[in-house]
Amino acid sequence: MASERYTIAIVGAGPGGLSAAARAAETGASHILLEAAPQLANTIYRYQKGKHVMAEPGQLPLRAAIGFEAGTRERILKTWQQGLEKSGANVRYRAEVVAIEGEQGKFRLKLADGSEVRAEHVVLGIGLQGNLRRMEVPGDTLPDVQYQLDDPDAYSDETIVVVGAGDAAIENALALAANNNVIILNRRDEFTRAKEGNLRDIMRGIDSGQLECMYNASPKGVSELGPGHPSGKRLRLEVKTKDGVSEVLCDRIVARLGALPPRAFVEGCGVVFPSDDPAAVPSVSPRYESNVPGLYIIGALAGYPLIKQCINQGYEVVEFICGRDVEPADEGLLRAKFAGVPGLTKVNLAIVQIRSNIPLFAGLTPLQLREFLLDSDIRTPAPGEVVVQLNDYTNTFFSILRGSVHIQIDPQDPSHTVKLGVGKFFGEMSLISGRRRAATIVAGEDCVLIETPRRSMNKLIQSVEAVRRTVDETFLLRAIRMHIAPDVPEDDLVEVAHTARIRQFAPGEALFKEGDAADSLHLVRSGSVTIAHEIGGREIVIAYLPSGNYVGELALLTDSPRTATVRAAVASETIELPGMVFRELLACFPDLETELKAKAQARLSASARMRGVKANAGNMIEFLVAQGIGEATDVLLIDESLCVGCDNCEKACADTHKGTSLLDRRAGPSFASVHVPTSCRHCEHPHCMKECPPDAIHRTPEGEVYIADNCIGCGNCEQNCPYGVIQMAVKGETEKPSLWKWLLFGQGPAPGAEFHSEDKTLPKKAVKCDMCKDQSGGPACVRACPTGAAIRVSPAEFMAIAR
Amino acid sequence: MHESYVSYRNFFYLKVAAALCAVAIVVYGLHQPHEPPNGGTWLGYTLGTLGAAMMGWLAWFGVRKRRYSGTQGRLVSWLSAHIYLGAALLVIVTLHSGFQLGWNVHSLAYVLTVLVVFSGFYGLYVYVAYPRELAANRGGLTREAMIAEVAELDRECLTLADEVDKEAHKVVLQSIEETVLGGSALEQLFGDPARRSASVGINKSLDAVRQKIEARVARGVPNLQSLEDQDATAISFLAEHMIADGGGPERLEKITRLFELITRKRAMVERIQRDIQLQSRLAFWLYLHVPLSIGLLAALFCHVFAVFFYW
Numbered sequence A: 001m002a003s004e005r006y007t008i009a010i011v012g013a014g015p016g017g018l019s020a021a022a023r024a025a026e027t028g029a030s031h032i033l034l035e036a037a038p039q040l041a042n043t044i045y046r047y048q049k050g051k052h053v054m055a056e057p058g059q060l061p062l063r064a065a066i067g068f069e070a071g072t073r074e075r076i077l078k079t080w081q082q083g084l085e086k087s088g089a090n091v092r093y094r095a096e097v098v099a100i101e102g103e104q105g106k107f108r109l110k111l112a113d114g115s116e117v118r119a120e121h122v123v124l125g126i127g128l129q130g131n132l133r134r135m136e137v138p139g140d141t142l143p144d145v146q147y148q149l150d151d152p153d154a155y156s157d158e159t160i161v162v163v164g165a166g167d168a169a170i171e172n173a174l175a176l177a178a179n180n181n182v183i184i185l186n187r188r189d190e191f192t193r194a195k196e197g198n199l200r201d202i203m204r205g206i207d208s209g210q211l212e213c214m215y216n217a218s219p220k221g222v223s224e225l226g227p228g229h230p231s232g233k234r235l236r237l238e239v240k241t242k243d244g245v246s247e248v249l250c251d252r253i254v255a256r257l258g259a260l261p262p263r264a265f266v267e268g269c270g271v272v273f274p275s276d277d278p279a280a281v282p283s284v285s286p287r288y289e290s291n292v293p294g295l296y297i298i299g300a301l302a303g304y305p306l307i308k309q310c311i312n313q314g315y316e317v318v319e320f321i322c323g324r325d326v327e328p329a330d331e332g333l334l335r336a337k338f339a340g341v342p343g344l345t346k347v348n349l350a351i352v353q354i355r356s357n358i359p360l361f362a363g364l365t366p367l368q369l370r371e372f373l374l375d376s377d378i379r380t381p382a383p384g385e386v387v388v389q390l391n392d393y394t395n396t397f398f399s400i401l402r403g404s405v406h407i408q409i410d411p412q413d414p415s416h417t418v419k420l421g422v423g424k425f426f427g428e429m430s431l432i433s434g435r436r437r438a439a440t441i442v443a444g445e446d447c448v449l450i451e452t453p454r455r456s457m458n459k460l461i462q463s464v465e466a467v468r469r470t471v472d473e474t475f476l477l478r479a480i481r482m483h484i485a486p487d488v489p490e491d492d493l494v495e496v497a498h499t500a501r502i503r504q505f506a507p508g509e510a511l512f513k514e515g516d517a518a519d520s521l522h523l524v525r526s527g528s529v530t531i532a533h534e535i536g537g538r539e540i541v542i543a544y545l546p547s548g549n550y551v552g553e554l555a556l557l558t559d560s561p562r563t564a565t566v567r568a569a570v571a572s573e574t575i576e577l578p579g580m581v582f583r584e585l586l587a588c589f590p591d592l593e594t595e596l597k598a599k600a601q602a603r604l605s606a607s608a609r610m611r612g613v614k615a616n617a618g619n620m621i622e623f624l625v626a627q628g629i630g631e632a633t634d635v636l637l638i639d640e641s642l643c644v645g646c647d648n649c650e651k652a653c654a655d656t657h658k659g660t661s662l663l664d665r666r667a668g669p670s671f672a673s674v675h676v677p678t679s680c681r682h683c684e685h686p687h688c689m690k691e692c693p694p695d696a697i698h699r700t701p702e703g704e705v706y707i708a709d710n711c712i713g714c715g716n717c718e719q720n721c722p723y724g725v726i727q728m729a730v731k732g733e734t735e736k737p738s739l740w741k742w743l744l745f746g747q748g749p750a751p752g753a754e755f756h757s758e759d760k761t762l763p764k765k766a767v768k769c770d771m772c773k774d775q776s777g778g779p780a781c782v783r784a785c786p787t788g789a790a791i792r793v794s795p796a797e798f799m800a801i802a803r
Numbered sequence B: 001m002h003e004s005y006v007s008y009r010n011f012f013y014l015k016v017a018a019a020l021c022a023v024a025i026v027v028y029g030l031h032q033p034h035e036p037p038n039g040g041t042w043l044g045y046t047l048g049t050l051g052a053a054m055m056g057w058l059a060w061f062g063v064r065k066r067r068y069s070g071t072q073g074r075l076v077s078w079l080s081a082h083i084y085l086g087a088a089l090l091v092i093v094t095l096h097s098g099f100q101l102g103w104n105v106h107s108l109a110y111v112l113t114v115l116v117v118f119s120g121f122y123g124l125y126v127y128v129a130y131p132r133e134l135a136a137n138r139g140g141l142t143r144e145a146m147i148a149e150v151a152e153l154d155r156e157c158l159t160l161a162d163e164v165d166k167e168a169h170k171v172v173l174q175s176i177e178e179t180v181l182g183g184s185a186l187e188q189l190f191g192d193p194a195r196r197s198a199s200v201g202i203n204k205s206l207d208a209v210r211q212k213i214e215a216r217v218a219r220g221v222p223n224l225q226s227l228e229d230q231d232a233t234a235i236s237f238l239a240e241h242m243i244a245d246g247g248g249p250e251r252l253e254k255i256t257r258l259f260e261l262i263t264r265k266r267a268m269v270e271r272i273q274r275d276i277q278l279q280s281r282l283a284f285w286l287y288l289h290v291p292l293s294i295g296l297l298a299a300l301f302c303h304v305f306a307v308f309f310y311w
Helices: A015-027 A073-087 A167-177 A196-207 A263-268 A307-321 A331-338 A347-357 A366-375 A428-433 A454-463 A465-483 A490-499 A553-558 A579-588 A590-612 A615-626 A648-656 A716-720 A739-745 A795-802 B008-030 B042-059 B075-097 B105-138 B143-164 B166-177 B185-190 B197-216 B232-245 B249-284 B286-309
Strands: A003-011 A031-034 A097-103 A106-111 A116-124 A159-163 A181-185 A212-214 A218-224 A235-241 A244-250 A252-255 A295-297 A377-379 A386-388 A397-402 A405-408 A417-420 A440-443 A448-452 A501-505 A510-512 A520-526 A528-535 A538-546 A565-568 A572-578 A635-639 A697-699 A705-707 A727-730 A764-767 A790-793
Touching: A003 A015, A003 A106, A003 A307, A015 A031, A015 A073, A015 A116, A015 A307, A031 A116, A097 A263, A116 A307, A159 A167, A159 A244, A167 A181, A167 A196, A167 A252, A196 A212, A218 A252, A235 A252, A295 A307, A331 A347, A331 A366, A331 A377, A347 A366, A347 A397, A366 A448, A366 A454, A428 A454, A428 A465, A428 A520, A448 A454, A454 A465, A465 A490, A465 A520, A465 A572, A490 A572, A490 A579, A501 A510, A520 A528, A520 A553, A520 A579, A528 A572, A528 A615, A538 A590, A538 A615, A553 A579, A553 A590, A572 A579, A579 A590, A705 A764, B008 B042, B008 B075, B042 B075, B042 B286, B075 B105, B105 B249, B105 B286, B143 B166, B143 B249, B166 B249, B185 B249, B249 B286
Parallel strands: A003 A031, A003 A116, A116 A295, A159 A181, A159 A252, A181 A212
Antiparallel strands: A097 A106, A106 A116, A218 A235, A235 A244, A377 A448, A386 A440, A397 A448, A405 A417, A405 A440, A501 A572, A510 A565, A520 A572, A528 A538, A528 A565, A635 A790, A697 A705, A727 A764
């Protein structure tokens, strides 16, 4: 069979492949783009209709012969289609490559239809979605077993088993449940991998009986029932559960188990994978060349899942193949970041220095580090300049590239400092606990710092195990020093830190119970806890402790069982120090023991006082904690015995926020005349900040959580807020109602009335309480309350109310 | 933690107002004019100017409270000052008049001042007395939630009545149709929530249900005049008799349940009526205070104008 010859054969018309083809066409290189599907960008084509596609990372410039910006699936596909046609690229659809043979200069690509394409270079941009993970059980290829779901509305009145517990499985199950009888099969006992919004929806669906869930269940085998089966169903699914094997009769199985690199095919091309992990991707050179010379891999298959990265790589790979050297697309941005640092004129040099100076980042690949640096700022503070201010609510993470910083460990005496040198990092306390900065830190001589935003740092911590471990260990050591043993030298604490464990507790879960044998001390690292005594068979909460405090020291000092029950008020993490190690530490440092005993004594007497106080005080703490105030930094509380219902608070809110009131005075529960209206609590770890695609939600140094103007109106935060305080509203520029026009002539809305922009074309964006951060005098709701009923308080002030 | 407008800053404005009154009284006592004390002496003019300035400032409260984004201090401090300085006006204005009253525009201004201040006192009483009661009556529910519950109870009652018999259905339906929340301004403000016309329909249906039970109960049952006061024991006592009477236990259960639901609905409607009443009382006094204040400002203008015009 005759075969064609090209300089470059591009396999896969995803974002990377089509970008490569467009660039090849633009520069006149002989090329062919081979796509198995009948259309471009099959993965994106299969997104649900109207889905908003992001163009992350935002700062990375696009370098391509085709256009791309964030928008709907339809618009992006159209742009690409038109761009590719205009470029005159040579595309062949329905051309599935089944094997690649040969070597650089004479590759032979065998297609499914038996034809062959010859090429000097091959670019593989086949992504991962072509290789969906199967159930790997007998019968997993039967016709009614599917691994994708294009249109949930195409099915009705069927019994459908959805296998999987990720976002795709949940979204499919919920969509199918509208018209079908749906059973979702979860291998674990909860949905841990899902986005919070999805998690809530699926739990609601299961609780309301809209769909059924089998936990700890995995498929064992599928068989066909045959047309005459009395049940009328088509499939029999055997399910392995904790109690043995059970059977589910159904019409269809939709398994959403993610995708894997198409390993067999890629290995068949001679490409080597670094490990046996099914999720591993082949490693490539900085020029995207695999271990097979002339065979290039770009996009998700090379470990770069973002569309913009793929497009840039498609462009760059063609440049490399054609012998033109290009700088990475982010080079200019990174160069600008290092511009102010003497001696670091070249980005590569800076990257080498960062990797050698800062052990934390030594394990990152240059590409990971570049991405990380793109989000970070390089700062060169003058000696003595304050980098971090005590009690600020900032939560960025700092690494020291050069020079040193000085930590003021005694707020009373700024000259009492501890030096932190090259390669060390700081800021992890606020990052992890979500609380105010614990100390003021000033720059030393010749200081160069890398300041990384919370989101990028969290991403790194979650994705690179070594970084997570180092940050956690350092946090542990510093937390123990800071809160328990400030005068014990660091070296003596290393062993203690090694024996410590990080424990996670769900809301309401007990750290330990009254009467338990005491074997450890807990230092609350994030979240907060309540301390309760059993009185008359009921647990009465007597105190509330935010993070940074420790519990359980009493029992360790006195050898007696636990004297109280301690529970997590919200999802919390503690550092648990084993009693044995703790006692050894006390034996070595008698001063520490004396100090701790004094503290414990104070706590005991306070607790005894609380027992004497009328039970209401404890109930009040319990009530507030039940309202989620355990994770609040600032909450609006209304004294019902003072509130006359004038709604001035809501009017003031609407008046200061473009006609939309961000609080609902009437809604929300009350206890002993304290009312908690629906209003933002400015959580320590704001739920709204998670999954904000444009990273538009921030916290000011004073602690206000606010939404910046780059909100895209996706509604994730509205869904994720457990307190229902975020709304979607049109943020048009509208004139404020005039008091005099309204008062004297009855024209226009009254001041404080809710009003909205007339312009219907304006998009809706998320709005929430920003504590009137841009106005002097504090939140308008509190300022406008005529009777003093409305106040905003922080958790530290709770106890004052409760008593 | 919450600081009330009454005791704001440890009664700061009460102290200011008291000091102002004390000074005015002392100076008035020491003052020996050639004529009987009146608004025309130097002290009279001083007190009059002070009073007029205070009235202007007190009236400005209506503007200030609508400047929601205003940053001139918290509104609670303005209200505290408004109350105590407003009360002090009684002393200032009385001394200004030198106790000379007659049938003229000057005395009209005086009378209006007194009325405004006393309507304010009534407002203060309302603000102090009702919020607690309002909150207790609501018990954590919003009015919308209470109304929704009534609607839900109505629906349940109707379904249940349908299962009992046609007559029950008719009675319940009628009670639903006759349930009116709110009512005229007078009813809202002063009506007794328990005896309001809105409850009439409900009481009627309760009566009907009670008659149904009575009709089936064997003789010798204790006085059943006020079944609504009886507790659950009474109902089950009746129930036993009804079973003895031959009424099927299912039917009995339904009637008893209906009775319960209607009783609950009545309680809820009463709560809503009470809520409306307290809320209206909290707002009503302003319909006296504000128009009287505007009248006072007009009278004050006439008074000042007349004084200078006829000088």
